[in-house]
Amino acid sequence: xxxxxxxxxxxxxxxxxxxxxxxxxxxxxxxxxxxxxxxxxxxxxxxxxxxxxxxxxxxxxxxxxxxxxxxxxxxxxxxxxxxxxxxxxxxxxxxxxxxxxxxxxxxxxxxxxxxxxxxxxxxxxxxxxxxxxxxxxxxxxxxxxxxxxxxxxxxxxxxxxxxxxxxxxxxxxxxxxxxxxxxxxxxxxxxxxxxxxxxxxxxxxxxxxxxxxxxxxxxxxxxxxxxxxxxxxxxxxxxxxxxxxxxxxxxxxxxxxxxxxxxxxxxxxxxxxxxxxxxxxxxxxxxxxxxxxxxxxxxxxxxxxxxxxxxxxxxxxxxxxxxxxxxxxxxxxxxxxxxxxxxxxxxxxxxxxxxxxxxxxxxxxxxxxxxxxxxxxxxxxxxxxxxxxx
Amino acid sequence: xxxxxxxxxxxxxxxxxxxxxxxxxxxxxxxxxxxxxxxxxxxxxxxxxxxxxxxxxxxxxxxxxxxxxxxxxxxxxxxxxxxxxxxxxxxxxxxxxxxxxxxxxxxxxxxxxxxxxxxxxxxxxxxxxxxxxxxxxxxxxxxxxxxxxxxxxxxxxxxxxxxxxxxxxxxxxxxxxxxxxxxxxxxxxxxxxxxxxxxxxxxxxxxxxxxxxxxxxxxxxxxxxxxxxxxxxxxxxxxxxxxxxxxxxxxxxxxxxxxxxxxxxxxxxxxxxxxxxxxxxxxxxxxxxxxxxxxxxxxxxxxxxxxxxxxxxxxxxxxxxxxxxxxxxxxxxxxxxxxxxxxxxxxxxxxxxxxxxxxxxxxxxxxxxxxxxxxxxxxxxxxxxxxxxxx
Amino acid sequence: xxxxxxxxxxxxxxxxxxxxxxxxxxxxxxxxxxxxxxxxxxxxxxxxxxxxxxxxxxxxxxxxxxxxxxxxxxxxxxxxxxxxxxxxxxxxxxxxxxxxxxxxxxxxxxxxxxxxxxxxxxxxxxxxxxxxxxxxxxxxxxxxxxxxxxxxxxxxxxxxxxxxxxxxxxxxxxxxxxxxxxxxxxxxxxxxxxxxxxxxxxxxxxxxxx
Numbered sequence: 001x002x003x004x005x006x007x008x009x010x011x012x013x014x015x016x017x018x019x020x021x022x023x024x025x026x027x028x029x030x031x032x033x034x035x036x037x038x039x040x041x042x043x044x045x046x047x048x049x050x051x052x053x054x055x056x057x058x059x060x061x062x063x064x065x066x067x068x069x070x071x072x073x074x075x076x077x078x079x080x081x082x083x084x085x086x087x088x089x090x091x092x093x094x095x096x097x098x099x100x101x102x103x104x105x106x107x108x109x110x111x112x113x114x115x116x117x118x119x120x121x122x123x124x125x126x127x128x129x130x131x132x133x134x135x136x137x138x139x140x141x142x143x144x145x146x147x148x149x150x151x152x153x154x155x156x157x158x159x160x161x162x163x164x165x166x167x168x169x170x171x172x173x174x175x176x177x178x179x180x181x182x183x184x185x186x187x188x189x190x191x192x193x194x195x196x197x198x199x200x201x202x203x204x205x206x207x208x209x210x211x212x213x214x215x216x217x218x219x220x221x222x223x224x225x226x227x228x229x230x231x232x233x234x235x236x237x238x239x240x241x242x243x244x245x246x247x248x249x250x251x252x253x254x255x256x257x258x259x260x261x262x263x264x265x266x267x268x269x270x271x272x273x274x275x276x277x278x279x280x281x282x283x284x285x286x287x288x289x290x291x292x293x294x295x296x297x298x299x300x301x302x303x304x305x306x307x308x309x310x311x312x313x314x315x316x317x318x319x320x321x322x323x324x325x326x327x328x329x330x331x332x333x334x335x336x337x338x339x340x341x342x343x344x345x346x347x348x349x350x351x352x353x354x355x356x357x358x359x360x361x362x363x364x365x366x367x368x369x370x371x372x373x374x375x376x377x378x379x380x381x382x383x384x385x386x387x388x389x390x
Numbered sequence: 391x392x393x394x395x396x397x398x399x400x401x402x403x404x405x406x407x408x409x410x411x412x413x414x415x416x417x418x419x420x421x422x423x424x425x426x427x428x429x430x431x432x433x434x435x436x437x438x439x440x441x442x443x444x445x446x447x448x449x450x451x452x453x454x455x456x457x458x459x460x461x462x463x464x465x466x467x468x469x470x471x472x473x474x475x476x477x478x479x480x481x482x483x484x485x486x487x488x489x490x491x492x493x494x495x496x497x498x499x500x501x502x503x504x505x506x507x508x509x510x511x512x513x514x515x516x517x518x519x520x521x522x523x524x525x526x527x528x529x530x531x532x533x534x535x536x537x538x539x540x541x542x543x544x545x546x547x548x549x550x551x552x553x554x555x556x557x558x559x560x561x562x563x564x565x566x567x568x569x570x571x572x573x574x575x576x577x578x579x580x581x582x583x584x585x586x587x588x589x590x591x592x593x594x595x596x597x598x599x600x601x602x603x604x605x606x607x608x609x610x611x612x613x614x615x616x617x618x619x620x621x622x623x624x625x626x627x628x629x630x631x632x633x634x635x636x637x638x639x640x641x642x643x644x645x646x647x648x649x650x651x652x653x654x655x656x657x658x659x660x661x662x663x664x665x666x667x668x669x670x671x672x673x674x675x676x677x678x679x680x681x682x683x684x685x686x687x688x689x690x691x692x693x694x695x696x697x698x699x700x701x702x703x704x705x706x707x708x709x710x711x712x713x714x715x716x717x718x719x720x721x722x723x724x725x726x727x728x729x730x731x732x733x734x735x736x737x738x739x740x741x742x743x744x745x746x747x748x749x750x751x752x753x754x755x756x757x758x759x760x761x762x763x764x765x766x767x768x769x770x771x772x773x774x775x776x777x778x779x780x781x
Numbered sequence: 782x783x784x785x786x787x788x789x790x791x792x793x794x795x796x797x798x799x800x801x802x803x804x805x806x807x808x809x810x811x812x813x814x815x816x817x818x819x820x821x822x823x824x825x826x827x828x829x830x831x832x833x834x835x836x837x838x839x840x841x842x843x844x845x846x847x848x849x850x851x852x853x854x855x856x857x858x859x860x861x862x863x864x865x866x867x868x869x870x871x872x873x874x875x876x877x878x879x880x881x882x883x884x885x886x887x888x889x890x891x892x893x894x895x896x897x898x899x900x901x902x903x904x905x906x907x908x909x910x911x912x913x914x915x916x917x918x919x920x921x922x923x924x925x926x927x928x929x930x931x932x933x934x935x936x937x938x939x940x941x942x943x944x945x946x947x948x949x950x951x952x953x954x955x956x957x958x959x960x961x962x963x964x965x966x967x968x969x970x971x972x973x974x975x976x977x978x979x980x981x982x983x984x985x986x987x988x989x990x991x
Contacts, residue, residue, distance in 0.1 A: 029546070053713070053714075076854055077852065079852070079893065080852065080853075080854040080893065081854070082891075083854055083889060083891035083893070084854065140709055143709030143710060144624060144625070144627065144709045144710035145624075145706075145707065145708060145709040145710075148446075148449055148450050148706050148707060148794060148797075151450035151451055151452065152450075152451070152797075155451055155809050158809065162821065165821045165823065165824055166821050166822070166823055167823065168823070169823045169824055169825035169892060169905065170824070170825060170890065173889065173890065173891070175891045175892060175893070183896075207793060210789050210790075210793055211707075211789070211790050211793045211794075212790075213774065213786070214774055214785060214786030214789060215708070215709070215786040215787060215789075215790050216767075216772075216783060216784065216786050216787055217625055217708055217709050217710075217711055217787065218709055218786075219772045219773070219774070219786070220711070220712075220715055220770065220772055221709065221711070221712055221715070223770075223771065223772050223773075224770070224771060224772075249780040251780075254780075267779035267780065268779060268780040269777050269778075269779050269780075270777070270778060270779065270780055271777065272775075272777075272778070273775070277775075278775075281775070281777065282777070285777060313896060313897060314848070314852065314897055370712060370713075370714070372628070372712045372713065373712070445798065448797070448798045448801040448802070448808075449794045449797050449798045449801075450797075451797060451801060451807050451808055451809050451810075452808070452809070452810045453808070453810060456812075703791060703794065703795065703798075704791070706794050707787075707790045707791050707793070707794045708787060708790065759783070760783075763783030763784075764783075766783075767783065
């Protein structure tokens, strides 16, 4: 799969004047939505200036969940930071672990056994399915469907969380990937359980689609709302399903081919109308593609060790150098940039959070829209505050 | 025996009143009926609240409340006690009198609307010749209470919510009335008792309910949509939406006043379901003539509770519409269809007998509906989409 | 046709409503605390110290090497080494912890302490109903509270416990074999070199302990 041809243009800077002029006399109504708000996916504030119902200016304010992760990592060993990566995007802890493990493996040049790669793919794709289902469920919940689709998504999520607990010991804060493989091996009974859960997923997606896809109220509320042009998306550094819904063909699983993704056949759906409806339909289609990958991986998983036998748990000192490891997390491109100075702790530990970078374009998407749509557009970005604030 | 069961409340009323001197008897009779209504409808409100929570729970694959009482039946009482014990906060800059009167006005007005509904045979509290007109007058007064609540709170968000709510309710008054006018035209009277009597006839065991006619079915659907919007229920509950800007016009209410708003909303739902039942579903008449032995008031309440179930079902499924979309829907879609419906109702009556008139009227309505739907969705560029995949 | 999507959605919720009365798949909640979901075997909550035998002080496996204290990411373990020694399961004299406190209000159940322990002394418990009214002292577990028997470990994590027991038995056998070889050498002509002092062999790094 060849790299995408991206034409990057320089922009003037982000402090552009508002493109929507208020019509009518009178002052603008300034409202602070959040941090206590039922629809902001966490503690997050948006300072919105309204003219009647239209949004004239919007400023996102975050940092309410800042926990100093990057600085703490400089004082902790590489292994000690692994549990904290679970808490970044706390809905998808396994992909966070994977990105960090990938970065460290690039730094040290460790090899990962095949069975571990297959397990990583299986767990990563299960996480992707769950994240997209929850994102769609939360979006509909914000539209006021009193939580019914969300409950269906969470019913499936419970089954997958039980699988995670059986393998890693915890439902969410898994601390599972290690540098050079995975912490424990999966038993045959676990794989059989995973196959059973995956076999039940297509029916769930069909029911979900039936509830949502042709619902006229849903279509009326989300089509034509929150349009993000592809050039603007590329310039802003947006990645993940948001970028693909804006029509840009960029999926890191295809571009980088990290792990063993080039062994699996899957397609990348693209959006043509670039609005909120496209974003959540792309997520639905990606769930189907992930189910395909899961079926292939569960069929082909080989036997063998799950950990590099030369890997060290304690006294892990990588040679001085730097590495950037990135994966296609469910929210976008999650990257870890590590600089090692030869000691047991990293010199610099930097996370590229997809939610934060996708959020920078929120104002441009919301200008000129109704205030009732701001909540929907914000939901379609699909952020998690743990990742935005770290 | 059957007649006794049917008329049991009327007989009870006469018996109790007979203890009083003749000059006081009419007043006492009316007061007793009022007491009956005030006792029954809040109980139905509690039942409706219970049904809503359990029903929504089951639709979402969970049980509803089940700790308080068997199957959680005492949960509404627990909620009532809780709302009574909360501190009653009135904002300092609020207009205290209007702030207090708003929920009271709401509750009084919805109960007055129930006064003209025929709950059973000979069981209408006030049997007016223009009962339908009185009901709509009371229904429109609920909008007054919404505005009072929003205005008196001196809070710009409440005012915004109240204005949205009033705009929505006014917009949907017109389709509500126009769909009932078709019934009035065919029956020839504004009196709700006569409307029920006209539907209480049977042909081959099947009743003459207006919902079984093409214009009646269309009018019922539009009445239902307008009724959902009038009572601010999902999918039209933007003024009180939780995930919107604020909680709407009753942001500044706490404790028992909030419970009164809640009571007003649900009893409003019950009363407008009662009206819909009277106009289209035959009121207290039985579905099949052989089932005529079941008392009439049981049929009425059964139909009303069925309507409440449909309200709950719709709430659990549909997301809410945006303000401008719901106004567009009212004025540009529902209203023209109600006008067409009047024409079709007249056409059905004029064309005499025979099955061809049914086919013609149904065809006209379906065609108009399909055409307007297509044009509406096309204009807004809304429709299902197909997606392509990258190469 | 307008309204078709809405009707499909209504059909879906009606199916769930009706299904919740008949199938367990459509009603996925249990009445906690009267009913509980069976715990999954590999689940982990907070650490505990394992002791062999009946006396918790004598049989405690922990030798106060303080590796877990160093590796713990939120630093919730506090160990004070003893000044005297006691024999461990192979009979060698080892230190033991005079104090071993874990603050479970800080512990994040990451299980790194279990992974790095060379002596199979600390394992993860499955108890989560630990709420208390004492906000500070009640959540600071000292070594008496933390010490639980090997039988308890077998009850909560049977598969793991069997593996651990097998490993420890293997170590013991190896040590005894070495001791016998050394004794045999010592019993042989005394010119041969004395046996090297025995050290219990830690688990090989990279080998996973679940």
